[in-house]
Amino acid sequence: MRDEGSLKLVVAWLVAALRDRGPYPVLVVNGEQGTGKSVFTRNMRSLIDPSAAPIRAVPKDDRDLVVSAGNSWILAFDNLSSVPVWLADALCRLATGGGFATRMLHTDREESIFEASRPIILNGIPSLTDRADLADRAVCIHLAAIPEEERQPEDELAALFEQKRPLILGALLDAVSAALRNIAGVRLARSPRMADFVKWTTAAAPGLGWDDPEDFLSVYADNRRDVVDATFEADPVAVAVKDFILLVHPREGWNGTATELLALLNDRVTESVRRSKIWPMSAQALGNRIDRIAPLLRGKGFAIERRHSGVRTITIMPPSI
Template sequence: MIDPNIAPLRALPRDDRDLFIAAGNGHILAFDNVSGLPAWLSDTFCRLATGGGFAVRQLYTDQEEVLFDATRPVILNGIEDFVTRPDLADRSLLLPLEQISEERRRPEQELWVAFEAECPRIIGALLDAVVKGLAMLPHTRLERLPRMADLALWATACETARWAAGTFWSAYCGNRDAAVEGVIEADPIAAALRAMMVAQTEWTGTASELLEALDQKAGARVANSKAWPSSPQALAGRVRRAAAFLRKIGIEISLGRDGRARTRVIRISMTEPPSPETGGAQPSASSVSSALPPNDNPSQVQNHNPCRPLRTKQGVKTTYRPH
């Protein structure tokens, strides 16, 4: 609606340089028909979501450097679960869309005519939310902050323009819980670790011993696949990457050194899993009151009757950071 970019849908970039050039020429980056993400691109999307730079040598020079620095929302649309790395999943909003039946499909021309008719109302609703957010943000407090802390604070400040207080936090926490389960299922190492710890509460050993134990748990078909680490060193890196999400389901992992030989040891223990975030998603009374300007009445916000939200199409997976 307001982005000057004339190519709203793109193919995935070939390298970091192409991605950051695209970020410098548009407010939002949208990539369609994504079936998979290479590891380097997943890491670059993380930097782009939370802010980061990319430096390359300027063309036709020996010492001059060009620095690309950007923070942009990214929309990734696809059918498969392609966000499988924990660091990107923790920065994402996962939005599964309902399939459009043949009876409800419309020609593109008809769709755009309807969109243009609704566009002023959509922009007006968004601006109302922005005005509310600007007024509420200095008074907004959350008892705990996720990785995307600025997103959580900004959306919480804006939400009472359309919904009751606590609506965003409840939905966001539920989305993060679903992301944890999805990433663990997609990562064969995380899934094997969870299966291994079902029958025990503690495990201690080296990376080589852990790889042998996981080989037996996963079976020959998985252990011989390309997704399986080929060495104890590679396994240790995969375990570190999965540790944050495994901790959320009650599996604590620590890597350190023991004895005079300073042997690298991995310790895995079952702890009391934290209660699902959705269960305690509603802010406390103090959180609600702190999210209101001094002259507002918290009870009025709690009893606010939200308007029917406008329906807009969004990508399946979104990494978002407000400006």
């Protein structure tokens, strides 16, 4: 781990994964080549949901994802270079609890329905939380680079892990016991995103030896802030809206239709951005995108409002001065 805060987030995720119901945050593990992301992910899953194939490649479609979720408690996907749109949407539904319906094989009318919530781990070198809805459900940690003089053969690490596994699992179950004992009396002063996860971790804190649960709340808030900042900077529409408002309408804000806003933003971005797949090509696409990035903009202090009285308009107000 890079720091003590990352360790607390990982422990909190493990304790949450031992709960019988979600929602569960998506654990996103980043790190450069050689930081042990695959071994880390394999060991995390092995603590709670041992499997002959603990880490897997990204599924091809919803059907494969549902099959994995139906046969596993923890879904651990290894070495991702990006998260496709369909997968991000599906993971969001799985993390917070949602239903999947698909046609049964070799039938025309029979439908198979799967509804559940699952703990999820994603790992990869690049940022995997470019989509705001996935970032909103994510806990992101960065693994530290391992110096060559400290690197160990994997078989030695595996032997050490097997030796320590009962102690680690016992400590986690102590935390679960504390959470079950205390959960009914926990009242959060504020309810952040994934409030159920925060409430469960707060209840488990005495079993983890965390004297002040506020320390975890501070770590979690800092992590969410970092994730939101990274997601914001990775979204060209969010950045373009921010720059447009702050540079052109820094006091009075802006109001108009999605068509007008798209024309104004198109004039302010480069041709390469306009031609990219992630740039909206129509007013409807921009309106949908505004809905997705609204939480990111609000996190930066902007006020977003969409009205549908006769003419559909968008109002964007700058942060209060």
